Amino acid sequence: MEYQDIELLRFTTAGSVDDGKSTLIGRLLYDSKSIFQDQLQAVEESSRSKGYDYVDLSLLTDGLKSEREQGITIDVAYRYFATPKRKFIIADTPGHIQYTRNMVTGASTANLAIILIDARKGMMEQTHRHAFIASLLRIPHAIVCINKMDLVDYSEHIYNDIVSSFKAFSSKLSIKDIQFIPISALHGDNVVNRSKNMDWYAGSTLMYHLENVHISSDLNLVDCRFAIQSVIRPHTFDYQDYRGFAGRIDGGVFKPGDRVKSLPSGFISTIKTIELNGEEILEAFSPMSVTITLEDDIDNSRGDMIVRENNVPNIGQDLEVLVSWMSTKPIQTRTKVIIKHTTNVCVAIIKELKYKIDINTLHRIEGIDQVEMNDIARMSIRTSKPIFYDSYKRNRQTGSVIIIDEQTNETIGAGMII
Amino acid sequence: MSNYVISHLKELESEAIYVIREVAAQFENPAILFSGGKDSIVLTHLAKKAFFPAKIPFPLIHIDTGHNFPETIAFRDALVENLGVRLIVGLVQEAIDKGRVREENGADASRNSLQIVTLLDTLETYKVDAAMGGARRDEEKARAKERFFSHRDEFGQWDPKNQRPELWNLFNGRQNYGEHFRVFPISNWTEMDVWEYIKQENIDLPSLYFSHQRDCVQRDGAILANSDYIKLKENEKVMPMTVRYRTCGDMTITGAVESTADSLDKIIKEIATTRTTERGGRADDKRAVTAMEDRKKQGYF
Incomplete structure (x- = not known):
């Protein structure tokens, strides 16, 4: 089957009301033939009942009743489409400032970010915000789509101006691969099909980029990290002494025969088998879910980590973290919280609020006494037990934490370890 | 690479x-x-x-x-x-x-x-x-x-x-x-x-998912199985049809599709070219937007 053995690409789109984000997604779905007849019919009917004289593709991505009533998106919505080359998962997030937390959520699992700019308006505050969040969450690839080119006469000059002002801003960021594409989502120029209106643009279409961007080299294949989710002990006749450590590889490449170290115990052993469902795996790497057995009988449990003997993560209780605050309840210093990091959960205390980042100018705001919803702030956090971590820059899995409210159990913050 | x-x-x-x-x-x-x-x-x-x-x-x-x-x-x-x-x-x-x-x-x-x-x-x-x-x-x-x-x-x-x-x-x-x-x-x-995975892993499925002969009733564009649980409306007729199911809910609401796909390969091919969503046949979703x-x-x- 032509669909089999294709790669998965997760990307995020951020945009505000009216910049054509929903139309772009609708266009990708429509032109890749991922829209079904009954969905299209429903959209045609909705367009008619709203009195539009064209089929509004953006209605395809409309979700909940309250969103339709207000004509906005309030939450991350996930969309799916596939081409013969790749399967795509879109985290479609609203782009307004009050939804920073949704953008952060969508960005946390993305390989790539699409940043939309309205060609008539050029760089705006929200463009800064979207680019900054993509950079903060370490999305390795960004595609900046300069949209609504049809409304500026497909002007090369306007496109070039926007590209250079974006570059001036993004030089301060850490996105390693940025591409620019002039498009019209409404008419389909350079989305899936090449535009006949912009001969001056020699680059490829958005779909071509999405299908071909090289993502496997984004994995950390150097630092072996395996956080144990649970211990499998069957207690059956056939598997009397079986002790398998179940988990998902967080980094590096593990092989049977590797000398490994268990944390926090420090015991050294050798990998006996790596398996899933009884089938042996010769090389395991992120994001594979596997079960590892060791030559020696080591009493590991959930929250422990298996690493290479000579490449261990940081071990400690004091974390410097950039936090995206997600709760309507602000946070002050000395607040007790719960931290979840890999498969570990522990109590922690916010020791110090260092500064907030103005996400439009990237300036630091020092001397703060609390952090509010949608703020990005640097904090010092002390955990009640040592955790095994890398910097977020090195590994998104072992470098991220979520902060949980002790009383309500809500997720109130997302942190990236510096 | x-x-x-x-x-x-x-x-x-x-x-x-x-x-x-x-x-x-x-x-x-x-x-x-x-x-x-x-x-x-x-x-x-x-x-x-x-x-x-x-x-x-x-x-x-x-x-x-x-x-x-x-x-x-x-x-x-x-x-x-x-x-x-x-x-x-x-x-x-x-x-x-x-x-x-x-x-x-x-x-x-x-x-x-x-x-x-x-x-x-x-x-x-x-x-x-x-x-x-x-x-x-x-x-x-x-x-x-x-x-x-x-x-x-x-x-x-x-x-x-x-x-x-x-x-x-x-x-x-x-x-x-x-x-x-x-x-x-x-x-x-x-x-x-889901279908490709079922094929890759060779997972057993109920026979309903594969093409078979069944007595059916057509109602509001959906094909429903005739059974003791369904009350026929006036001028509805029970007809034998060659169908299969794309989802599996109650007999009263799950619509079948006309299909001759009797193997996983044929089903995957059918889905690749199909133009309606799988819940399109579900009467429970049609009650309101x-x-x-x-x-x-x-x-x-």
């Missing part, structure tokens, strides 16, 4: 197994909501892989409306036997007999929304704190906004505007007394992914 690439099916499988293992680790009393449909069969297969060589460490729960296809029940019983897992059955008929719910009347009557009460009763009786389901985000627009770990309040309700943000692979299953979670390990799968959203808020699957 480096060799460290896994296929999309492998990545989706890995993600689902990770989620299932998180559920087993974070909750006291998890369970799989098993409908007998292909998605819950795939989910059960993934759970088996997640814990092998140990058995699945939680029960399957089936909410039986009494209007199931007989093939579904036979398949369920054989699967449970084979895996050696515990089966819990919640009977909608029991809730009706006790007067907890009232049956709908008329020709379009279905027990679909009656299941909500039995489902919530069963979860409460067995103190289930995490109920895993085979729902996918690509199925329906309200489901597109669903989390992997979806929080339900003490009344079993879903509040779409107040969902917990879900970042990286850090799932927060902490709950207050009386609350529970619905967990959807195959959230990111599409209908095509927000039918799924409304039922989900009340505690539906």
Whole structure:
């Protein structure tokens, strides 16, 4: 089957009301033939009942009743489409400032970010915000789509101006691969099909980029990290002494025969088998879910980590973290919280609020006494037990934490370890 | 190109197994909501892989409306036997007999929304704190906004505007007394992914999914199986047709499609060229634009 053995690409789109984000997604779905007849019919009917004289593709991505009533998106919505080359998962997030937390959520699992700019308006505050969040969450690839080119006469000059002002801003960021594409989502120029209106643009279409961007080299294949989710002990006749450590590889490449170290115990052993469902795996790497057995009988449990003997993560209780605050309840210093990091959960205390980042100018705001919803702030956090971590820059899995409210159990913050 | 690439099916499988293992680790009393449909069969297969060589460490729960296809029940019983897992059955008929719910009347009557009460009763009786389901985000627009770990309040309700943000692979299953979670390990799968995976893994399915001859009734553009549970309207005729099912709900509401696809390869080919969504044949979704959203808020699957 032509669909089999294709790669998965997760990307995020951020945009505000009216910049054509929903139309772009609708266009990708429509032109890749991922829209079904009954969905299209429903959209045609909705367009008619709203009195539009064209089929509004953006209605395809409309979700909940309250969103339709207000004509906005309030939450991350996930969309799916596939081409013969790749399967795509879109985290479609609203782009307004009050939804920073949704953008952060969508960005946390993305390989790539699409940043939309309205060609008539050029760089705006929200463009800064979207680019900054993509950079903060370490999305390795960004595609900046300069949209609504049809409304500026497909002007090369306007496109070039926007590209250079974006570059001036993004030089301060850490996105390693940025591409620019002039498009019209409404008419389909350079989305899936090449535009006949912009001969001056020699680059490829958005779909071509999405299908071909090289993502496997984004994995950390150097630092072996395996956080144990649970211990499998069957207690059956056939598997009397079986002790398998179940988990998902967080980094590096593990092989049977590797000398490994268990944390926090420090015991050294050798990998006996790596398996899933009884089938042996010769090389395991992120994001594979596997079960590892060791030559020696080591009493590991959930929250422990298996690493290479000579490449261990940081071990400690004091974390410097950039936090995206997600709760309507602000946070002050000395607040007790719960931290979840890999498969570990522990109590922690916010020791110090260092500064907030103005996400439009990237300036630091020092001397703060609390952090509010949608703020990005640097904090010092002390955990009640040592955790095994890398910097977020090195590994998104072992470098991220979520902060949980002790009383309500809500997720109130997302942190990236510096 | 480096060799460290896994296929999309492998990545989706890995993600689902990770989620299932998180559920087993974070909750006291998890369970799989098993409908007998292909998605819950795939989910059960993934759970088996997640814990092998140990058995699945939680029960399957089936909410039986009494209007199931007989093939579904036979398949369920054989699967449970084979895996050696515990089966819990919640009977909608029991809730009706006790007067907890009232049956709908008329020709379009279905027990679909009656299941909500039995489902919530069963979860409460067995103190289930995490109920895993085979729902996918690509199925329906309200489901597109669903989390992997979806929080339900003490009344079993879903509040779409107040969902917990879900970042990286850090799932927060902490709950207050009386609350529970619905967990959807195959959230990111599409209908095509499910079929390709069934083929790759050689997973058994009830015969309903393959082309067969059946006495059917056409109603509002849907093809329904003729059975004792369906009341014929005037000028409706029972006709033998060659059909198969794309989803598997109650006999009264699940529409069949005309199809000659009698093998997985043919089904995959058919889906690749098909032009309607799989829930397009579900009468329960056609009641209102927000039918799924409304039922989900009340505690539906």
